[in-house]
Amino acid sequence: MSELRCEHLSASYGHRRVLDGLDLVVPGGTLTAVLGASGSGKTTLLRVVMGFAHPERGRVVVGGSVVAEAGRRPLAPEKRGIGYVAQEGALYPHLDVERNVGFGLPRAERTGSPRVLEMLELVGLSDSYRRRRVHELSGGEQRRVALARALAPRPSVVLLDEPFSGLDAALRSETREAVRHALEAEETTAVLVTHDQSEALSMGREVAVLSDGRLVQTDEPSALYRTPVSLSVAEFLGEAVVVAGRAQAGTVACLFGNLTVTGERLEGPVEVLVRPEQIRVSRPAADTVPRLSSPAVSASVAEVRYFGPDTLVRLALRGPTGPTGALVSARVASYEAPAVGDLVELSVLGPVAIFPARSSTTEAARPPELREATA
Amino acid sequence: MRPAHPLTSSERADGGVADRADGRAGRRNAPWLTVLSLAVAAVVVVPVVITVVQALEGGVGPAATALRQSSSLVLLLHTALVAAAATPICGVFGVATAWFVERTRLPFRRMWALLVVAPLMVPLFVTSYAYAALGNSLTGFVGAAGIIAFCYYPIVFLLVAASLRVIDPALEETARSLGVGPWATFRRVVLPQVRPALYGGMLLVGLDALVEFDAFVAFKYQTFSVAVYGQYQLSFSASGAAALSFFSIVMCVVILFVERRLRGDANYTRVSAGARRATLRYGLGRATPAVLAGLAALVAVSLGVPIGMLVYWFSGSTPAALSSASANLQYLWPATLTSVLLGLGSAVVAVLLALPVSLLVVRHKGRLATLVERSVYLSFALPDLVAAVALAYAASRLHLLYGSVALLVLAEAMLFVPFAVVALRSTLGLIEPGLEDSARSLGLGPLRAFWRVTLPLARPGLAAAAVLVFAFALGDLSTAQILLPPSMHTLGTQFWANSSTVAFAAAAPYGAVLIVLALGATWVLMGKFGAVRHLEAR
Numbered sequence: 001m002s003e004l005r006c007e008h009l010s011a012s013y014g015h016r017r018v019l020d021g022l023d024l025v026v027p028g029g030t031l032t033a034v035l036g037a038s039g040s041g042k043t044t045l046l047r048v049v050m051g052f053a054h055p056e057r058g059r060v061v062v063g064g065s066v067v068a069e070a071g072r073r074p075l076a077p078e079k080r081g082i083g084y085v086a087q088e089g090a091l092y093p094h095l096d097v098e099r100n101v102g103f104g105l106p107r108a109e110r111t112g113s114p115r116v117l118e119m120l121e122l123v124g125l126s127d128s129y130r131r132r133r134v135h136e137l138s139g140g141e142q143r144r145v146a147l148a149r150a151l152a153p154r155p156s157v158v159l160l161d162e163p164f165s166g167l168d169a170a171l172r173s174e175t176r177e178a179v180r181h182a183l184e185a186e187e188t189t190a191v192l193v194t195h196d197q198s199e200a201l202s203m204g205r206e207v208a209v210l211s212d213g214r215l216v217q218t219d220e221p222s223a224l225y226r227t228p229v230s231l232s233v234a235e236f237l238g239e240a241v242v243v244a245g246r247a248q249a250g251t252v253a254c255l256f257g258n259l260t261v262t263g264e265r266l267e268g269p270v271e272v273l274v275r276p277e278q279i280r281v282s283r284p285a286a287d288t289v290p291r292l293s294s295p296a297v298s299a300s301v302a303e304v305r306y307f308g309p310d311t312l313v314r315l316a317l318r319g320p321t322g323p324t325g326a327l328v329s330a331r332v333a334s335y336e337a338p339a340v341g342d343l344v345e346l347s348v349l350g351p352v353a354i355f356p357a358r359s360s361t362t363e364a365a366r367p368p369e370l371r372e373a374t375a
Numbered sequence: 376m377r378p379a380h381p382l383t384s385s386e387r388a389d390g391g392v393a394d395r396a397d398g399r400a401g402r403r404n405a406p407w408l409t410v411l412s413l414a415v416a417a418v419v420v421v422p423v424v425i426t427v428v429q430a431l432e433g434g435v436g437p438a439a440t441a442l443r444q445s446s447s448l449v450l451l452l453h454t455a456l457v458a459a460a461a462t463p464i465c466g467v468f469g470v471a472t473a474w475f476v477e478r479t480r481l482p483f484r485r486m487w488a489l490l491v492v493a494p495l496m497v498p499l500f501v502t503s504y505a506y507a508a509l510g511n512s513l514t515g516f517v518g519a520a521g522i523i524a525f526c527y528y529p530i531v532f533l534l535v536a537a538s539l540r541v542i543d544p545a546l547e548e549t550a551r552s553l554g555v556g557p558w559a560t561f562r563r564v565v566l567p568q569v570r571p572a573l574y575g576g577m578l579l580v581g582l583d584a585l586v587e588f589d590a591f592v593a594f595k596y597q598t599f600s601v602a603v604y605g606q607y608q609l610s611f612s613a614s615g616a617a618a619l620s621f622f623s624i625v626m627c628v629v630i631l632f633v634e635r636r637l638r639g640d641a642n643y644t645r646v647s648a649g650a651r652r653a654t655l656r657y658g659l660g661r662a663t664p665a666v667l668a669g670l671a672a673l674v675a676v677s678l679g680v681p682i683g684m685l686v687y688w689f690s691g692s693t694p695a696a697l698s699s700a701s702a703n704l705q706y707l708w709p710a711t712l713t714s715v716l717l718g719l720g721s722a723v724v725a726v727l728l729a730l731p732v733s734l735l736v737v738r739h740k741g742r743l744a745t746l747v748e749r750s751v752y753l754s755f756a757l758p759d760l761v762a763a764v765a766l767a768y769a770a771s772r773l774h775l776l777y778g779s780v781a782l783l784v785l786a787e788a789m790l791f792v793p794f795a796v797v798a799l800r801s802t803l804g805l806i807e808p809g810l811e812d813s814a815r816s817l818g819l820g821p822l823r824a825f826w827r828v829t830l831p832l833a834r835p836g837l838a839a840a841a842v843l844v845f846a847f848a849l850g851d852l853s854t855a856q857i858l859l860p861p862s863m864h865t866l867g868t869q870f871w872a873n874s875s876t877v878a879f880a881a882a883a884p885y886g887a888v889l890i891v892l893a894l895g896a897t898w899v900l901m902g903k904f905g906a907v908r909h910l911e912a913r
Contacts, residue, residue, distance in 0.1 A: 050552055052655065077551035078560075084552035090545035094567040103563075104553025146549075153554055 001028035002063025002156035004049070004189055009058035010070075010213075011048050018044040020213035021058070024191075026157070026206075028063070031183060031190040032218075033204030035197065037236070041213040042193045046159050049191070050084055051077035063156050083155035083188075087162045089146035091134040097145055098130040104153040119148035122182045140171040144178055151186050158183065160192040164199060176203060197237050201225060209233055225275075227263035231355050234273050239312075241279065241328045245272040245354065252354050255317065255326065256297055262351035270354040279330035280347045281313060281338060301342045302327065311337035315346065405739060405821070411731035416750035418728070419789050422765035423624060423753050429765070430621045433614025440615065447602075451622060454598040456516065457591075458584040458630075461523035465580045466573055468524070468673065469531020473569075474561070475666055476532075477539040479657045487670055488536075488901050489894075494677035495529035496893035496900070498850030498867060501886045502526055502677070503593035504874045505684035518594035523584045525677040530583075530794075531576030537801040537905025538572035539565070547655055557657060571638060578634045579793065582755035585623055585630070589852055599623045600758035604853075607760065620761045627756035631749050685886045692880035700881035703873065706864055711888055714849055714866040717784060721848040722841040724788035729795035729840055734829075736796070737803040752793050759790060763857035783858040790854060791847045795840035801905040802836025803829070839903035846896040849889060866892075 006024040010017065018041045026032040036042045047053040049060055051067070051074055059069035062082065068074040091100050101119050102110035109115055120129060123144035129137075137145065143163055150158050163179060164172045180203065183190050194200050200207045201221040208218040217229045228234040231242060245254030247270045252259050254272045256279075284298065300323070303314035311334045317326045330346065338344050472491045475481050494502070503522050506513055513521070542565065550560040566573075588600040599622055606616040659666055692700065732751055736744045757765070766786050770777040776785070806829055814824035830837075852867045859865065866885045873882035 050548065052548055052551075076556070077548070078554045078556050080552075081554070082552055084549055086545035086549055090543055090549050092546060092564060092567075094570075103550065104555060149549075149553065155552075159552075 001187055002189055003028045003061075004157045004191065005061040006045070006049065007058050007061065009045070009048060009060070010056045011044055011053055012056060013044055013053075018213050019048065019055075022210075022214050024208055024215060024218070026189055026191055028189050029187045030205040031180075031192060031203060032206045032208055033192045033194060033200035034208045034210050034215075035194060035200040035236075036210030037195055040210045042195075042210060043161070044213075045210070046084075046161055046191075046193055049157075049159060050082055051075060051080055081153075081156045083150035083153070083158040085143070085146045085150050085158065085160045085163050087165055088139075089142040091137075091142055091145055091149075093134050095134070096130070097125075097132045097134070097137070100134065100145055101148045101152055103149055115152055119152045120145075122151070122185055123148045124178045124181075138171075139167050140175045143167070143175050147179055147182055151182060151188060154186075155188065157189045157191070160190060162194055162196075163192065164194075164196075179203075201237075209236065211236075227353050228273070231271060231273065231358070234353070234355075239276050239329065239331070241274040241276060241330075243272050243274065243326075243328070244357065245270050247354050252352065255324075256346065256348045259348055260351040261354050263353050264355075266354055266356060269357040271357055273353045273355065274328075274348055276312065276329045276331035277310075278349050278352070279315075279328065279332075280349050281315070281330050281332050281336075281344045282347070283338070284343060284345050297346045299328075299344055299346055301338045301340050301344060304337060304340055306334065306337075308334065310334055313337060315344070317346075318343075405735075407821075408731055408735050408739070409743065412735040412744075412747045415728045415732050415792075416747045419751050419754050419792060421769060422762040422789075423756050425765040425769055426617045426620050426757060426761055427624065429614055429768075430617035433617060447619070447622065450597060450599050450602050450619075451626075453516070453596065454585060454600075454623070454626065457520045457523060457587075457596070457598065458581045460516075460520040461527065461584050462577050462581045464520075464524035465528040465531050466577050468528035469576055470535050470566075470569070470573060472528070472670065472673070473532045473536040473539055474565075475659075475670065477536050478565075478655065479659050479666075481659060481666065481670075482663070485901075489897055490674045490678065491532055491670070492529045492901060493894055493897045494526045494674075496846040496850075496897045497526075497678065497681060498589075498852075498870075498889050498893070499526055499587070500589035500593070500850070500852050500867065500871060501685075501889055502681045503590040504870075504882075505681040505886075507593040508684060508688075508874075508879065509680070514594050515596050519591050519596040519598075522590045522594070523580070523587065525673070526590075527580045527583060528677075530579050531573060533904055534572040534576040534797065534801065535569050538569045540905060541805065542568050544655055574634055574638045575797065578630065578752070579755075579797065581630050581634075582627060582752060582793075585626055586755055586758045588758055588760065600760070603758050603761055607764070616761055616764070620757055623758065624753075624756040627753065631752055635745075635749075681886075682890060685883045685890065688879040688883040689887075696878070696880040700878070700883070703869075703878075703881040704884060706869055707884055707888065710864045710866050710869045710885065713863055714889075715892070717780070717787070717855075717865060718845040718848040720780075720784040721787035721791065722845040724784055725792050725795045725844040726799070726837055726840050728788060728792045729799050730837075732792075733796045733799040733803055737800055738808060748796065751796055754789055754792060759851065759853035760857060762786065762790065763854040767858060778860060780860060780863070783855060786854050786858055787848045787851055788844065790851070791844045794843045794847060798840035798843050798904060799833070799836045802833050802839070805905075806832050835903040835906040839900055839905070842896050842900040842903070846893055846900075849892055849896075 004024070004026040006022055009019050009022040011019040022041075022045065024032070024034070034042060034045065044053060048055055048068065054074050055068055055070045057070045060067050062080065067080045067082075092103065095103070097120070098111055098116055102113065102116045105113065105115060116130075117127065120127070125141065125144055125148070129141070129145075134142065134145075147158075147160075147163070160179070164175055167175060176199070192200070192203055201224070204221060206218055207221050207224050208215045209224070210216075211232075217224060217233055225237055228237060231240070234240050243254045243256070245252040245259075247261060247266045247268065250261050250265065252261050252270060252272055256274065259272065298318045299315040300318060301313055302316045305312040305314075310331050313330045313332055315328050315330060317324045317328065328346075472487075476484050476488050476491065481487060499522070503518075506518060506522060546564050546568070547560055550564045551557070555563065586600050587598075588604060591598050591601050592604065599619055603616045603619045606619060732747055736748050754762070763786055766782060767777070770782050776782040810828050810832070811824045814828045815821065819827065849866065852871055855865050855868055859868065866889050870882050870885040870889065873879070873885070
C-alpha cells in the first residue's frame with residue numbers, strides 16, 4: 001500500500017524536453033490511469049519511475065522513500081521494488097510459464113513454490129498452464145502471465161504500459177477484469193499508461209491527462225469526463241459537440257436553448273460542450289415525453305452511422321426559416337435511431353460544461369468530425 | 376460481492392499469436408526455393424562425395440598405409456584438441472566484445488567494432504607467418520590454438536552482436552524491475568537470447584579449426600589437414616589423402632550433430648513484436664580503463680603483431696634483400712588485380728549460392744531447411760586442398776571448366792558459402808514476410824515480389840555476405856595453389872612463395888596489400904552486417 005509521488009519531474013530525450021514539471025500522486029493501493037496521445041511523454045514517465053531514465057529536475061518517491069532525485073545518484077531499477085508490465089508482455093521466450101512467473105523470486109521459490117501457483121490463480125490461469133511455452137499462449141494469456149510475473153515479488157508499485165493493446169474487444173474486457181481483480185486482491189498501487197480513453201476511464205480510480213510532458217488534469221473518471229478543464233481535454237476524452245453560447249448566472253443560452261451549467265462559472269460569450277450522447281433525438285409527432293431540460297430544436301437527419309449498440313446521427317439544424325447550415329452529432333441507442341431524411345427534434349439532457357470563447361470562433365457549431373464529411 | 380473467480384480464462388486462441396505463427400511456420404511451401412536450395416546443397420557436397428568414393432575405391436591397402444604413416448590417433452587428438460581449446464575461447468571473446476560494443480557506453484564504439492572484426496578479414500597465413508617468424512616459443516599446440524582463438528572470435532562477435540541488436544529491450548527492463556541486477560540479467564535473460572547466435576558462431580569456428588591448414592603448418596603442428604598435405608607432397612597418394620580426409624568428414628558430422636543437440640529448440644522467435652526502440656546501454660564507470668586495455672590487448676595480439684611484423688620485415692631488411700625484393704615487385708600489380716577479381720567473382724557466386732539456402736532457412740523452418748543448411752556446412756568437412764583436388768578431378772572427368780579460372784572461383788565460392796549464408800540469414804530474418812505477402816496481394820508474382828521487395832531490403836545483407844566471401848577468398852591459399860592456372864599469381868601465392876623461402880622483405884608488400892584490402896573490406900562489412908535497408912538496427 002505504498003503511495004507513489006512524482007514531484008515536478010522534468011526529463012529529456014535527446015535534446016527534447018519530454019517531461020516538463022510533472023506532478024503525480026497515486027494513493028496507496030489504487031490505480032491511476034495516465035492518458036496521453038503518442039508523444040505526450042508516457043513512456044518517458046514510466047522509464048523515469050522505473051529507473052531507466054533519470055530526471056533533470058524533481059524526484060520520485062515510493063512509499064515515503066526517494067528512489068530518484070535530480071542531481072543525486074539514482075537507485076538502480078532492481079532496487080526500487082517497482083514492477084513493470086511491458087507492452088505485449090515481454091515474456092521470456094526461453095522459459096515456460098512457471099519460470100516466467102517465478103523469475104523475480106529467490107532461487108528456491110522459482111519453481112513449484114506456492115507463490116507462483118497463487119499468482120497464476122490470481123490472474124485466472126489454471127495449473128495446466130505451468131509447463132506451457134510462451135509462444136503457445138494467446139495474447140490475453142501472455143498479458144496475464146506478465147502481470148503475474150510482475151506481482152510475484154510483491155512490488156510496492158506496478159506500472160502497466162498499454163497492457164491491453166493489440167487484443168480484440170472481447171478479450172480486452174476480459175483481460176481488463178483479470179488485471180483489475182489481481183491488482184485489487186494484491187492491494188498494489190498501480191499506474192496504467194494508455195492512449196485509449198475508454199480504457200483509462202474504466203480502469204482508473206483516477207485518470208491523469210498527460211499533454212506535452214505535464215499533467216493537465218487529474219480527476220475521477222466521471223468528473224473528468226463531465227467537467228474537463230479545457231476544450232482540448234474535452235475533445236481528447238471523447239466526441240464533443242461545441243457550440244457558441246452566452247452564459248449568465250448558472251445557465252447558458254445557445255442554439256439548444258437555455259442549458260444548466262456544471263463546473264466553472266463564467267459570464268458572457270462562451271463555448272458550450274455537449275456530448276453527443278447528451279443530445280436526445282425525438283420525433284415531433286410522437287413527442288409526448290415531457291422535456292427534461294431544454295426546449296426542442298428541430299433538425300433533419302443527414303447521415304446515420306451504425307455502431308451496434310448505439311448509432312451516430314448527423315443532424316442538420318433547422319431554424320424557423322429552414323436549414324441553418326449547422327451540423328451536430330448525436331449518439332442514440334440503435335433501437336430508437338431515426339433514418340436519413342427524418343425530421344426530428346433535439347433536446348439536451350443534463351448540465352453542460354462551458355469554456356471561455358476561443359478567439360475567432362464564430363461558427364454556430366463546429367463538430368470537428370463533420371467538417372470533412374460535408375466538405 | 377464478486378464471484379469467487381470471475382475470470383477463469385475462456386479465451387479463444389486469439390488472432391495475434393496465430394497470425395504471427397502463420398507468418399513463419401505455416402507458410403505456403405515454395406517448390407522452386409526448395410529445388411534451388413537442394414541443388415546448392417548438392418553442388419556443395421560434390422567434393423565430399425568424390426573424396427568418399429576415392430577413399431573407398433583406393434581400397435584398404437593405401438588407406439592403411441596412410442593411416443599408419445601418419446599415426447592417425449595423434450592427428451585425431453591434435454585436431455580435436457585445437458578445436459576444443461579454441462572454440463570456447465572464441466565464444467568468450469566474441470560475446471564479451473559484442474556486449475561491450477553493442478550494450479555499453481564504451482568510448483569509440485564504432486572504431487572498436489572495426490578493430491575487433493579486422494583480424495578475421497586479414498588472411499590467416501599472413502598472421503601465422505608473422506607469429507611463426509617471431510620465434511619458436513609459439514610453435515605447436517599453443518600457437519595453433521592461439522591463432523584460431525585470436526583470429527576467429529570475430530565470427531562469434533558478428534553473430535552475437537547482430538542478435539544483441541534485435542533483442543526486445545523490454546525483456547531486460549522487466550528483469551531489472553523484478554529485482555534482478557545487471558549481471559544476473561545478462562546471465563538469465565540476455566545470454567539465453569543470444570545462445571543460438573553464440574552456438575552458431577562457435578560451430579563455424581570449430582568446423583574451421585578442423586580443416587585449417589595455413590596456421591598449423593606455420594606452427595609445425597600436426598593435424599589431419601597437415602597430414603593430408605603431406606600425403607600429396609610426399610607420396611602423391613590421392614587415396615591416402617582421401618582416407619585421412621574421411622576422418623575429418625566424420626568429425627565434421629559429429630560436430631554438426633553435437634551442436635544440433637546443444638542448440639535444441641533454442642531457436643527462439645520473437646514473441647512480442649514490441650516497439651523497436653533504443654536498447655539499454657550500461658555505463659562502464661570505473662571499469663572503463665580496464666575494458667579499453669583488454670580490447671587494446673586483444674587487437675594488438677590479433678592485428679597489431681602481423682602489421683608490426685610486416686613493417687619490421689620491410690624496415691629491418693638488408694639493402695641486398697631490399698633490392699631483390701624490389702625486383703620482385705613487378706608481380707605486385709598483376710597479383711593484386713588477379714586477387715581482387717578472383718575475390719569479386721567468388722563473392723558473387725557465393726552470394727548466389729547462399730541466397731536460396733538462407734531464404735529457405737529463414738522463411739520455411741523445418742527438417743528440410745535444417746538438412747540443407749547442414750549440408751552446406753559440410754563444405755568444412757574437407758581440408759581446402761582435398762576439396763580442390765576433388766573438384767579438379769570432377770572437372771577433368773566431365774571435361775568442364777578444367778584448368779580454367781572459373782573452376783577456382785567456383786571452388787572458393789563453395790568453400791565460403793556457409794559464411795555467406797550466415798550473413799544473409801541475419802538480415803533476411805529481420806524482414807517481415809508480410810511485406811512480400813502484401814506485394815503479392817498487389818498483383819506481383821512470387822519472383823517479382825521477391826525482386827522488388829525482399830531483395831532491395833536485403834541489400835545490406837547481400838553486401839555483407841559478399842564482403843565476407845571476398846575477404847576469405849583473398850586469404851585463401853591452398854585452393855589457389857591447386858586450381859590457379861600456372862601462369863597466374865595471386866597476392867596469397869606470392870606472399871607464400873616469398874615467405875616460405877624466408878624472403879620476408881619480398882613477401883612484405885604482398886602482405887601489406889592483403890592487409891589494406893582486408894581493412895577496407897572490414898570497413899564495408901561493419902556498415903552492413905545484420906542490417907536492413909531503411910531500418911537502422913542500432
